[in-house]
Amino acid sequence: MTKPSNNVTVNIAMKLYKVLFRPKLSVIVLMLSLVPLFFPLIADVPSESIARNGKTMVYFYSSETNINNYTSLKTEFDKYLSRFGSYEFQPFNDRKTFEQEAKNRNDALLILSSWHFQLIKAQFGLVPLRVGLRNGNYQQKRILVVSDRKYNNSIADLTPVASASSVPHTRSVLEKVLRKHQALDSLRILPVPKDIDALMSVGFQMSHSALVTDHSLKNLADLDPVLHEKLNAVNEGVESMLLMMAAPATAADEVHKLVTVIENMPEDADGLNILKMLDLDGWKVVDPSDLSKLEA
Amino acid sequence: MRFKISLNKMHFFLSICLFALFVFQSSLWAGEPSDILVINSNANVEKYKAVQDEFIKGTPYSVTTLDLGDGPDGEKIERLISGADLVCCIGAKAYRASYRHAKNKKVVFSSIINWRRLPMTDDTYGVSNELHTRMTILMYRSIFPKMKKIGILYSRAYTLQWFNDAKKEAEELGLEIIGRPISDSSHTERVLNGLLDNVDAYWLIPDPTVMPEKKALFNVLDICDKRKKPVLSYLDAFSVFGATLVVSADNPTIGRQAAGIAMDILSGKEIVDKVQFPAGSRITLNMKKVQDYGLEYNKNALRLVNRILK
Numbered sequence: 001m002t003k004p005s006n007n008v009t010v011n012i013a014m015k016l017y018k019v020l021f022r023p024k025l026s027v028i029v030l031m032l033s034l035v036p037l038f039f040p041l042i043a044d045v046p047s048e049s050i051a052r053n054g055k056t057m058v059y060f061y062s063s064e065t066n067i068n069n070y071t072s073l074k075t076e077f078d079k080y081l082s083r084f085g086s087y088e089f090q091p092f093n094d095r096k097t098f099e100q101e102a103k104n105r106n107d108a109l110l111i112l113s114s115w116h117f118q119l120i121k122a123q124f125g126l127v128p129l130r131v132g133l134r135n136g137n138y139q140q141k142r143i144l145v146v147s148d149r150k151y152n153n154s155i156a157d158l159t160p161v162a163s164a165s166s167v168p169h170t171r172s173v174l175e176k177v178l179r180k181h182q183a184l185d186s187l188r189i190l191p192v193p194k195d196i197d198a199l200m201s202v203g204f205q206m207s208h209s210a211l212v213t214d215h216s217l218k219n220l221a222d223l224d225p226v227l228h229e230k231l232n233a234v235n236e237g238v239e240s241m242l243l244m245m246a247a248p249a250t251a252a253d254e255v256h257k258l259v260t261v262i263e264n265m266p267e268d269a270d271g272l273n274i275l276k277m278l279d280l281d282g283w284k285v286v287d288p289s290d291l292s293k294l295e296a
Numbered sequence: 297m298r299f300k301i302s303l304n305k306m307h308f309f310l311s312i313c314l315f316a317l318f319v320f321q322s323s324l325w326a327g328e329p330s331d332i333l334v335i336n337s338n339a340n341v342e343k344y345k346a347v348q349d350e351f352i353k354g355t356p357y358s359v360t361t362l363d364l365g366d367g368p369d370g371e372k373i374e375r376l377i378s379g380a381d382l383v384c385c386i387g388a389k390a391y392r393a394s395y396r397h398a399k400n401k402k403v404v405f406s407s408i409i410n411w412r413r414l415p416m417t418d419d420t421y422g423v424s425n426e427l428h429t430r431m432t433i434l435m436y437r438s439i440f441p442k443m444k445k446i447g448i449l450y451s452r453a454y455t456l457q458w459f460n461d462a463k464k465e466a467e468e469l470g471l472e473i474i475g476r477p478i479s480d481s482s483h484t485e486r487v488l489n490g491l492l493d494n495v496d497a498y499w500l501i502p503d504p505t506v507m508p509e510k511k512a513l514f515n516v517l518d519i520c521d522k523r524k525k526p527v528l529s530y531l532d533a534f535s536v537f538g539a540t541l542v543v544s545a546d547n548p549t550i551g552r553q554a555a556g557i558a559m560d561i562l563s564g565k566e567i568v569d570k571v572q573f574p575a576g577s578r579i580t581l582n583m584k585k586v587q588d589y590g591l592e593y594n595k596n597a598l599r600l601v602n603r604i605l606k
Contacts, residue, residue, distance in 0.1 A: 068548075068578075072604045160556055162575060190556060192576040193546050194600055196438070200431045201575035205568070206553065224434055226468050272595070279599035 056254045057108040058262070060091045061098035062243060062278075063166040064113045067193040068093065069277060076274045084261045085254070095166065099124075106248055109255050109262075111278075114241035114294055115169055125248045129259050131290065132242035133282035134215065138290070139239040141214045142173045145231045147202050153234075155183040160190040162198035162207035167191060170211055177211075177235045196220065203227045209234075241294060243278060244286070331357035332558060333380035335373070335394055337387025337407075338365035343547045344386045347406055350551030351384060355558055364389055373397055382558055388414065402561050406554045407547070409502065411571065421561065421570050423553045426530070427545050428573040429458070430465040435543045435579060436528055437469055438597045440497070446528065447495035448475045449488060451505035458501070473499075481508050485519060492523045500529040500539065513537070524589040532580050535605055540585040549576025578602050 058077065070091040077089030092098035095116070102110055103124060110126065117128065131138045144158075151157050155178070163170040167189050174184060190207050192198050195216035201207040214236070221228040245262065247255050263283045265271030275281060332355060336348050339361070352359050362368060362376055374397040377383055383398050385391040385405045391414060394403055405422035408414065436443065446466070450459040459475050466473045474495055476487045484506060492498065498520050500507070507513050517538040520527045526540035535542045553572055560567055580603040586593055598604075 067600075067602060069602045072601070076604070188556060188559075190549075190552055190575060192549050193578070193602070194576075196434070196600065197431075197546075197549070197576045200428065200434070204428050204431070204573055206572050206575040223438060224430075224469060227430070273598060276595050276598040277601070277604075281596075 055086045055088045056252070056258050057105070058087065058089045058111060058258065059098060059102045059105075059108050060089065060111040061093075061095060061116070062111075062113050063095060063116045063169040064164070064243075065194070065279075066164050066166070066191050073274075073277055076270075076277065080265070080268075080271055080274055081258075081261065085257065087258055087261070095168075104248075106250050107252050107255065108247070109251070109258050110246045111243055112246065113169070114244050115172065117244050117246055118294060121246070125250070126246040127249050128244050128246050128286040128291065128294075129256075130245040130263055130283040131286050132244065132278070132280040133284055134242060134280055136282075137215075138242055138284055139293075140242060141239055142177070142211055142237040143214055143217055143233045144174070144177050144209060144211055144235040145199065145202055145217065145233050146209045147205070147230060147232070151232070151234060155187055158187060158209040160188040160207045160209075162190045162192050162201040162210040163212075164192055164195045164198050165211065173211060173237050177237045199231065200227070203230060239293070241290065243280060245283070331380065331562065332359045332382050332384060333376050334359055334361045334384045334386065335390040336361065336363050336365070337385075337389035339363040340365050341387075344407060346547040347386050347551035347554065350548045351386075351406075351555045351558075354552045354555030357381075357558070357562060364393060370397070377401060382562055384554055384558060404554050404557050404561070406550050421557050421567060423550045423557070423572050423574060425545055425550075425574070427543065427577060429462045430469070431573070431577060432530070432543045433462070433466050433469055433471060435577060435600065436497075436499075436541065437471060438600060439541055439579070439581065439593055440526075440591065441594050442592050443471070443496045445472045445474055445495045446497050446499050447488075447491040448473055448499045448501060449478050449484065449491065449503070449506045450475055450501065451479065451503050452477050453479075454505060455501060455503045478503075478506050481505060481512055484512060485515065488516060488519055489523075492520065492525050495525070497526045497528055497540075500527050500534070502530060521585075526585060526589055526591060532578065532603075535580040535582045535603075538582070538585065540582050540589070540591070542580040542582075544578050544580075545574035546576030546578045550574050580605065 058081070060073070070093060073091050074089055081087035081089060092101070099120065102108060114131070117126065120126065146158070161170065161174065165173070170189050171184060174187065178184065190201070192201060195212040196219070198207070198210035198212050199216065199220050202210045217233065245259055265275050266282045272281060334348055334351060336344050339345055339348060348361065360376060360380065362373065373393055377394060377397045380401070382402045382404065383394050385394045385403060386407050388408045391405045391408055395415060400419065402419045403421065405411065405420065407425055408422070409425050411422060411424055436446070448459060448462070450456060456477070463473045463475065474491065476491050478484060478487060488498070500516060507516070513534070514537065517527060521538055527538065528541045529539040530542065530544055532542050532544050553575055557567065557572070579601045581601045582605045584606055
């Protein structure tokens with residue numbers, strides 16, 4: 001008596017399997033015919049070249065700041081650049097996505113940190129076009145700061161290190177500043193939006209140390225001399241260049257026109273204000289001597 | 297044949313079991329013990345979500361999450377808490393829920409406005425939602441360096457101590473804070489109008505006597521707007537209603553700090569400051585008001601601004 005019901009169960013299961021997992025030939029043909037429609041989504045074709053509608057792009061990612069001002073940056077840059085041509089500014093908060101979008105793009109200008117430029121220039125075939133200026137300087141130093149409590153030159157005394165740079169960049173600088181590569185793994189980094197936050201966090205004991213630029217430390221001395229007095233600079237790194245404009249050696253003419261537009265931004269009041277959002281106030285051509293410093 | 301059918305039956309049964317396991321996996325796992333339980337007041341609220349995301353990213357321990365926005369019952373909360381070594385509470389609702397059940401558990405809280413009003417134990421740690429007063433004043437001064445006198449309405453019942461501390465911090469930074477105490481919100485309009493005669497800007501603080509309801513907020517913003525006096529404040533949303541400069545805590549940084557505290561607790565490190573101030577700030581500048589009021593601002597400080605409203 002049990003056999004028929006078993007057979008019924010098995011038959012139902014087999015039918016279900018056929019319906020669900022063995023589609024008819026016509027369905028397979030139909031699905032295959034749809035593949036070309038989705039080709040751009042699944043193939044290794046830069047989707048931007050389809051989506052951007054022929055616009056020349058500025059791709060921006062800075063490994064040296066965590067401030068989330070992307071919406072305002074995009075609004076301001078797009079408004080400004082639209083006065084000069086079919087250009088679009090695209091900021092990224094993630095290095096991986098930036099690199100995926102920027103790779104093999106002859107129709108895009110990149111704005112990135114000199115540290116990041118050094119890392120990807122060979123792979124991306126990039127050439128440096130301009131370097132940013134701030135108060136006439138195109139370089140900055142990173143300084144490791146602790147509060148005035150006792151510091152025994154041990155890694156444990158520094159944790160956590162507040163930093164407005166990305167974690168990989170912070171670790172890279174700390175390796176050079178501290179020359180204690182092995183112990184660095186145990187160092188915890190606290191990413192904060194801005195250098196001023198990093199300095200305040202040391203001052204108010206949210207972190208034990210901060211890695212900041214010499215420029216920010218000087219600003220703090222002007223803004224809050226009392227807090228500045230409480231902080232001690234214990235190590236400093238080497239000079240590095242500010243943000244750079246770069247593009248592939250084979251970049252389209254329109255990219256070079258765009259470089260000129262951005263280079264001239266300080267001559268326009270609105271343009272200068274936008275550049276100041278990047279903590280810059282000008283640009284200069286990258287000299288061969290600058291390049292050798294970058295290599296060093 | 298009998299064996300074959302039995303085998304098919306077994307396959308069918310196993311498939312059903314696997315399917316059920318797939319469908320109900322989250323509820324099965326929810327009962328497992330974990331290192332850290334994150335209780336979120338409402339994961340659909342952007343600021344809470346930002347804290348939770350960064351907390352999870354920042355910790356190497358296994359994390360189970362519980363969203364009170366889904367309305368779980370007390371029994372479930374109690375069961376999950378009992379299996380965790382540490383509880384992270386995001387928002388006041390989450391903290392209250394955990395306080396009832398997390399006896400003798402280490403708790404790390406965040407995103408609670410005025411955390412001092414809540415009951416705490418010796419095992420409570422956290423990150424406050426309010427920036428250090430000096431940090432806020434420093435940001436105001438960075439953006440508006442020519443501002444010398446700032447007015448505040450406060451109440452003796454809630455914010456007298458805070459006001460005295462802020463006044464002292466401001467003096468060290470070369471700013472004068474002029475305050476007027478309020479005992480009843482019906483006096484706000486009259487006292488504020490008198491205060492605005494003597495100050496360059498008005499600092500709106502979260503005092504329940506000064507601002508017991510939304511209407512009071514809009515009234516204060518309206519009075520200041522008519523007098524072309526910029527309003528400095530602490531909540532991003534106020535910039536849309538007319539505040540000129542808002543300095544608030546950066547939520548992702550709060551999540552990272554909470555993760556750091558949790559790691560220190562679980563690794564047995566001594567915690568010196570049980571409740572930290574937020575280490576990151578977020579700034580919104582209402583440029584329309586800056587222009588309407590003819591204010592001079594420090595263009596070099598635009599690098600500090602997250603959001604510019606035009």
